[in-house]
Amino acid sequence: MSLIVKRSHKPRSRVKIILVSLSKVLCITFIAAFALTWYLCNRLMYPQRLPITRNPTVPYVSVQLETVDHVTIRGWFIPAPPGTAKAPAILLLHGFADNRNAFNLNCHAAYATSLSNCHFSTTAYPKGAYPTLIEALHWHGYAILDIDQRAQGESGGNFCTYGLYETRDVAAALAYLQSRSDVDGKRLGIYGSSMGSMTAIHAAAQLPAFRAVAVESPFANLNATMRLVTAPLIGLPSWMVWPIVKLYQFRTGVDLTAMRNIDDMAALADRPFYAIGDMKDKVTLPGDARKLYDASHSSSRQLWEVPDTGHTEARFSHPDEFDRRLIAFFDEALRGIYPSHHKVSSLSFNPHIMCMPEASAAWHAARRESGIEQ
Numbered sequence: 142m143s144l145i146v147k148r149s150h151k152p153r154s155r156v157k158i159i160l161v162s163l164s165k166v167l168c169i170t171f172i173a174a175f176a177l178t179w180y181l182c183n184r185l186m187y188p189q190r191l192p193i194t195r196n197p198t199v200p201y202v203s204v205q206l207e208t209v210d211h212v213t214i215r216g217w218f219i220p221a222p223p224g225t226a227k228a229p230a231i232l233l234l235h236g237f238a239d240n241r242n243a244f245n246l247n248c249h250a251a252y253a254t255s256l257s258n259c260h261f262s263t264t265a266y267p268k269g270a271y272p273t274l275i276e277a278l279h280w281h282g283y284a285i286l287d288i289d290q291r292a293q294g295e296s297g298g299n300f301c302t303y304g305l306y307e308t309r310d311v312a313a314a315l316a317y318l319q320s321r322s323d324v325d326g327k328r329l330g331i332y333g334s335s336m337g338s339m340t341a342i343h344a345a346a347q348l349p350a351f352r353a354v355a356v357e358s359p360f361a362n363l364n365a366t367m368r369l370v371t372a373p374l375i376g377l378p379s380w381m382v383w384p385i386v387k388l389y390q391f392r393t394g395v396d397l398t399a400m401r402n403i404d405d406m407a408a409l410a411d412r413p414f415y416a417i418g419d420m421k422d423k424v425t426l427p428g429d430a431r432k433l434y435d436a437s438h439s440s441s442r443q444l445w446e447v448p449d450t451g452h453t454e455a456r457f458s459h460p461d462e463f464d465r466r467l468i469a470f471f472d473e474a475l476r477g478i479y480p481s482h483h484k485v486s487s488l489s490f491n492p493h494i495m496c497m498p499e500a501s502a503a504w505h506a507a508r509r510e511s512g513i514e515q
Contacts (some may be wrong), residue, residue: 143278178381182388186300188238188293197246199279204286205482206313213261213297216241216288220323228327229475230284230318231272234353236358236453237301237336241287241332244274251398251452262264274456277464283471284324286314290340302395303363303492304402311344319350326350328475334358334453334469335424339402342433343494346408353474354409354469357417358453361429361436363400370426406436413441415467424452443470 199219206214221228235243278285290307291298296430298306311331330353333341337357345351360366364386368379386397406414414437418430427446438445443464449457456463473477 146275149264152213178213178384178388181377181381181385182392184384185389186393188301190293191238191240191242193240193242193295194251195242197245197273197275199276201490204288204317206288206310206317208291209315210306210309212291212309214288214291214294214313216286216314217275217288218317218321219275219285221282221284225282225284225323227323227325228282228284229330229471230286230324231278231330231332231471232314232318232341233285233287234290234307234311234331234333234337234340235293235305238293240289242294243337244287247271247273247276254459271460272464274464277468278471279467281472284318286318288314290337299334300393302393303336303397303400304343305395305400306490307340308344308347311340311346314348315348328352329469330355330475332356336360339363339400342402342405342409343400345403345412348413351412353413353415353471355415355417355470356415356430356433357455358419358422358425359402359416359429360425361403361432363402363403364398366425366429367397370424373421398412403432403436406433407438409437409439411439413443414439415470416441417463417466418444418446419450419452419455420446420448421451441474 145441158382173395197217197219201217201219203218204218206216208214211511221230233244235241272280275285275287289296290300290301290310296310315329318324318329329351331345331351332355333339334357338359341354341356342359345354364382367386372379372382390396397428414434416430416434418427419428426435430446431444434442443466445455449456
């Protein structure tokens with residue numbers, strides 16, 4: 142009589158179940174990680190478009206420019222006050238998920254609830270009458286071009302590239318400024334805040350017609366900032382930046398690791414450079430302003446490290462000093478007016494006591510013609 146022994150398949154079945162379960166877990170983990178990477182990549186590519194909610198109070202012209210890659214750029218051109226002749230001009234560049242209204246904000250009471258850092262008591266201006274940056278520069282005799290960078294505000298464009306393709310926006314803006322008979326094409330400056338600082342430095346490095354560069358809350362190395370600041374800020378490990386940047390590159394053809402303003406500084410050569418570092422900044426590395434300042438080859442370089450302000454908040458906390466420093470920088474760089482010979486006072490920005498009193502009547506007439514005044 143033969144004895145047949147049947148082997149149990151239970152151990153093999155358990156192994157199979159474990160492997161199948163593990164495969165499912167890994168598959169779900171991969172899908173979740175990819176979905177998160179795709180979502181964060183979208184956040185990089187497509188900044189929220191904010192509407193234009195407030196027009197300048199000074200005479201302005203709405204402009205529409207076209208870049209070499211056929212992107213429509215919209216903005217405002219604010220001529221210098223009447224009687225200025227060929228004026229120096231400054232191009233303004235806003236930050237990420239913003240628009241040209243970034244420079245059309247003020248410390249009026251309407252903003253006090255959302256901008257707790259507005260200190261009326263520290264300013265020489267009447268309460269509720271502090272000028273916007275556009276107004277301050279205009280009243281001091283500058284022409285201004287304030288644009289929405291691509292994929293933001295009212296401009297065209299499919300995605301944001303953090304200064305790389307936005308340099309084409311700046312080139313279109315430069316061509317516009319140089320085409321105007323009321324602008325001195327040899328006295329052009331550029332100012333950018335946050336992401337706008339990356340565009341400003343990168344563009345100026347390629348466009349020497351911009352004779353002076355000023356930035357606030359800059360980025361010396363975008364990839365390093367994303368690893369050291371952005372990832373921890375949103376609760377991600379720093380290694381997650383690599384797949385996000387690679388997916389971004391796959392989808393757009395743009396390598397964000399190439400955005401290194403620290404490398405652009407050499408191309409600025411001896412052009413005047415001014416960096417404002419907000420030392421409580423949680424969006425970029427507070428020390429980046431000093432790194433860029435140290436990398437500047439200009440004998441006219443300037444640095445202002447503001448100890449008590451967060452990202453791009455210097456003007457709201459210290460409006461008088463912000464305007465005094467910025468305008469003195471551009472005065473020296475574009476007008477040859479040095480601080481020792483010319484002190485910028487708060488009265489320079491008052492619309493009723495203009496920097497050129499003889500132009501006041503013409504200025505108000507232009508405002509009435511534009512429908513700003515009755």
